[in-house]
Amino acid sequence: MAKITASVYTSHVPAIGTAIDLGKTQEPYWQPVFQGYDFSKQWMKDNQPDVIFLVYNDHATAFSLDLIPTFAIGTAAEFQPADEGWGPRPVPKVIGHPELASHIAQSVIQQDFDLTIVNKMDVDHGLTVPLSLMCGQPQAWPCPVIPFAVNVVQYPVPSGQRCFALGQAIRKAVESFDQDLNVQIWGTGGMSHQLQGPRAGLINREWDNAWLDKLIADPKAAAAVPHIDYVREAGSEGIELVMWLIARGAMADVAGGPAPKLAHRFYHVPASNTAVGHLILENQ
Ligand code: DHB
Ligand code: FE
Numbered sequence: 001m002a003k004i005t006a007s008v009y010t011s012h013v014p015a016i017g018t019a020i021d022l023g024k025t026q027e028p029y030w031q032p033v034f035q036g037y038d039f040s041k042q043w044m045k046d047n048q049p050d051v052i053f054l055v056y057n058d059h060a061t062a063f064s065l066d067l068i069p070t071f072a073i074g075t076a077a078e079f080q081p082a083d084e085g086w087g088p089r090p091v092p093k094v095i096g097h098p099e100l101a102s103h104i105a106q107s108v109i110q111q112d113f114d115l116t117i118v119n120k121m122d123v124d125h126g127l128t129v130p131l132s133l134m135c136g137q138p139q140a141w142p143c144p145v146i147p148f149a150v151n152v153v154q155y156p157v158p159s160g161q162r163c164f165a166l167g168q169a170i171r172k173a174v175e176s177f178d179q180d181l182n183v184q185i186w187g188t189g190g191m192s193h194q195l196q197g198p199r200a201g202l203i204n205r206e207w208d209n210a211w212l213d214k215l216i217a218d219p220k221a222a223a224a225v226p227h228i229d230y231v232r233e234a235g236s237e238g239i240e241l242v243m244w245l246i247a248r249g250a251m252a253d254v255a256g257g258p259a260p261k262l263a264h265r266f267y268h269v270p271a272s273n274t275a276v277g278h279l280i281l282e283n284q
Pocket of ligand 1: 012013014015059189190193195237271272273274
């Protein structure tokens, strides 16, 4: 049977991707950001998954106001890096896992979540920047990736509670897949940031760190945080954090198992307009 071995959480700032692509990671502004991922790149090599289930948000790249799926699962064999205005990032194409993705779609839809099935989709910085942070600049990504896009851009967005419950359904789906696969689930986006309006530039270190404490030790409490609190405290784009609750909901302790091991925790400001947060939790 497949199993979820670990969850990874990270912000996805587009300027981080540009800093990597232009060879600027050791510049004084960026060095403290990338240093927080040195442990993680080694951890990825030591804990190589067979598949990554990568929860992220599309930024009006694959979807637009024409079509707004709340939850969309990528079932294709491959996904190209998107052109977000300056040409596609020079990163490998993303190889999917159609068999596992289709199984998860079947199982999760039968557990009463409405997923949109996407057989063709380009993936933007929301997905490629976390891969770059965790894997560096390889010729090919180390394993297949199932993109799972959540609408946190256009209202109405899903609640933390629903994302947390969805994570639990994804865990059941993975564990009923009839192949011995080591699956990691990644929750990406956040932390506090607001890109628009009078509060543009908002960062809330204290709230971010208190939320990380909760996500690690009391995920039910983190899931109960109402949408308006994210917007008030973490800014309009801080709502991206609900995606971390999907990954957290898929961990063993939520289904009655042992608490996960905190392998790594990192927080840094500034990175572009965003506070960067990063966690690695291992199932025991
Ligand atoms: C920034 C952060 C984001 O999450 C995003 O999608 C776009 C820009 C930023 O910090 O600039
Ligand atoms: Fe974003």
